[in-house]
Amino acid sequence: MTLVATAFKELKRHIVMNLITFLELTISVILVCVMVSAVMIRYKYYEPFSDVYSSQGLYCEFSVASAKGENMESMEDFIADDDIFQYLHSPEMIISSNRAMAFPLVENESVPCYCYSYNDELIKRYTPNLSDGKWFDNSRSADTLKAVVSENEYGWDVGDKIPVTFACNGWDGIIEVEIIGKLENGTKLPGIMHSHDGENNSNMFFSSYDYKDEKCPLVLFSYSQLNEKKVFQSLYSAMIKYPSDVTGQSLSDDQRTISSFGSLFSMKLSEINKNSIAYFKVQIYNYLPIIIVVLLLTLVSSISITALSTRQRLKDYGIYYVCGLKWKSCCIVNLFYSLIITVSSVFCATVLMIFSKYIPKLDQTVILWNIWVFISVLLISILFIIGSMMMPLIIIGKNTPKEVLAKGGI
Incomplete structure (x- = not known):
């Protein structure tokens, strides 16, 4: 405890130099976290479906009203998950989003909303960021229909029950739907918009939903729950996984079949996987040099600042020696000194990153x-501590106690 107390006294004696070190390390920690997060955020949306992308299969996007056959005469002609298994060559799994024929009511009037449903496999694999409530639990119980909503102007919140008109096979009616979750504004959602950046990688399955930009609420349902009620649903985006022994001819035939259902775009999953991996490599090559430079600058600056600080503190070391503190103990004091600055900087950086979302122009910064x-x-903390320990060991180690006392003016 005496050595720790001594380290705190050292901090107070050289407050300007320590403040510079503290700020330098805090900024370095923030920069590294931002850079690493920027790389990992690209992988975050690929990971839940990595096994599907690396398998044999197809990714498909459909028009708003995809249908069996060339002409749609009624909602009964909508193409749905079950039809995929019926018409294609023995697919193993489908991960899909669907347009739901649902029309929320406010004061008995239908209001404009984007209504989608996710099938069980998609619900199980991916959970978007929520500002409140919870995500679907894959329960097929049709006793109470559940929904997750975006920000909205109608005052819908978690726990509310809202009336929704559904177009169903055999009947149309109003059912109360319980809101179980609320989406965080700007969160990434799979299969709600068709967007391509020209690279055709895993990013095209996801879109950011921001109510401020869309001006129209989003309502998500469970495909299984709506299916239990025979609500009409139209396939919108889908990843179709096949057994590993499926032939290329079968995939090509199924692509043509899917096109006849109103598919606007289809692509083999193996191609998407290849493009995605290439995309990740480019991102790593872009950010890795910056991360390495920040780490090296942290090491070099910590060595430089500590060297200057050590020479200024030679008198202190001389006093410690006169008072009976050995050189080994002086180095331990310096270790605690560096640890205090490191922990304080990391704590401050963490607090700043957590509250950055409440700061204008920084609220879009994502830290994973x-x-x-x-x-x-x-790693950056260890490099700083190593750099901070090197110079005191070198400077003190090369001098005898008498020389240290003389250089310190004692």
Whole structure:
């Protein structure tokens, strides 16, 4: 405890130099976290479906009203998940989003909304960011229909029950729907918009939904729950996985069949996987040099600042020696000194990153709190401590106690 107390006294004696070190390390930690998150955010939306992308299969996008055959005469002609298994060559799995024939009511009047449903496989694999409530639990119970909504102007919130008119096979009616979750504004959602950036990678399955831009609420349902009620649903986006022994001819035949259903775009999953991996490599090549430079600058600056600080503190070391503190103990004091600055900087950087979403122009900064960010922070902290320990060991180690006392003016 005496050595720790001594380290705190050292911090107070050289407050200007320590403040510069503190700010430098805080900024370095933030920069590294932002850079690592920028790389990992690209992978975040690929990971839940990585096994599907790396398999044999097709990715398809459909028109708003996809139908069996060339002409749609009624909603009964909508193409749905079950039709995929019926008309194609033995697909193994489908991950899909669907347009739901649902019309929420406010004061008995239908209001404009985007209404989609996710099938069980998609619900299980991906959970979007929520500002409140919870995600679907894959329950097929049709006792109470559940929904997750976006921000909206109608005052819909978690726990509310709202009337919704559904177009169903055999009947049309109004059912109360319980809101179980509320989407975070700007969250990424799969299969709600068809968007391509020209690269045709895994990003095209996802779109950011921002109510401020769309001016129209989004309502998500469970495909299974609506299916239980025989609500009409039209396939919108789908990943179709096949057994590994499926032939290329079968995939080509199924692409033609899907086109006849109103598919606007279809592509083999193997091609998307190839493009996605190439995309990740480009992102790593873009950000990795910046991360390495920040780490090296942290190491070099910590060595430089510590060298200057050590020479200024030679008198302190001389006093410690006169008072009976050995050189080894002086180095331990310096270790605690560096640890205090490191922990304080990491804590301050973490607080700033957490509250950045409440700061204008920084609210779009995304920090992923995962193992890779933790490892990066740990690495930069270790480099700083090593750099901070090197110069005191070198400077003190090369001088006898008498020389240190003389240089310190004692």
